[in-house]
Amino acid sequence: MPELPEVETTCRGIAPSLVGRRVTRVVVRDRRLRWPVPRGLETKLAGCRITAVRRRAKYLLIDTDAGTLVAHLGMSGSLRVLGPGAPLVAHDHVDIVLDSGRCLRFNDPRRFGCLLWVEGDPGQHALLSRLGPEPLEPGFDGDYLWRRARGRRVAIKPFIMNAQVVVGVGNIYASEALFRAGIRPSTAACRVSRERMQALARAISGVLGEAIEVGGTTLRDYVNADGLPGYFRQRLFVYERAGEPCRRCRAPIRQVVQGQRSTYFCPRCQK
């Protein structure tokens, strides 16, 4: 489910209710996530003061005075702040109860997400230490992409979805960014010129930035921290539009499979 804009939207949504609060209690109903919720999380987190809520790639980092809760929403996860007495629904796996009486609730039907506890600098954790740059921060541009692509024969679409190259480009926005840049998704990364890499870097930052502005993309059941859907869906040019006319040139959008993921592109606009 969540791509970077959804995670950023969640981060901004939950932060005001969390920062400065103390955790009074942690309830784990089901530890079976991608990795089991660590035994002892309840004890370690209870009593902690939350000092910051950040995002790195698609990880949410909830810093406390004793350690950092590292959360990933996987394909179907959500984190919401709820008032006391909010009814439990299916797949509500973990509650983090705050001294305000409200609670941060982790729900994840497919259980591809995770909740980990890290003491010390989370940036040193194996999951985070090898990540590429943030696409919306300085250090990410066409020259960077072009340098990283030298000698890489992998197709450009899986290349930009590789978190060691650049973080946060998921399946939807990879197709959308390549459409904006006019690049065929099957092109070998090393064969994309410097100029076209510059267009691609701008397209990646642009598409992600715009999606964040409108609260992400709602496909099926995603809701943000307030339980509201995102509105980027109306702005998609190719994703899930197989057979429909290109919004720019009317040619039918094509769907192919790359690395077991669906890719969408316009055969006329993207060369």
Add this chain to the structure above:
DNA sequence: ATGGGCACCTGGCTGC
């Protein structure tokens, strides 16, 4: 080092 494929899991939709 690189690239390709698999695995984890549930639910919604389609078509018989």
Add this chain to the structure above:
DNA sequence: TGCAGCCAGGTGCCCA
């Protein structure tokens, strides 16, 4: 109505 089959927003890990 029931059920099998297919598909889905992510990403770590294994193997060649």
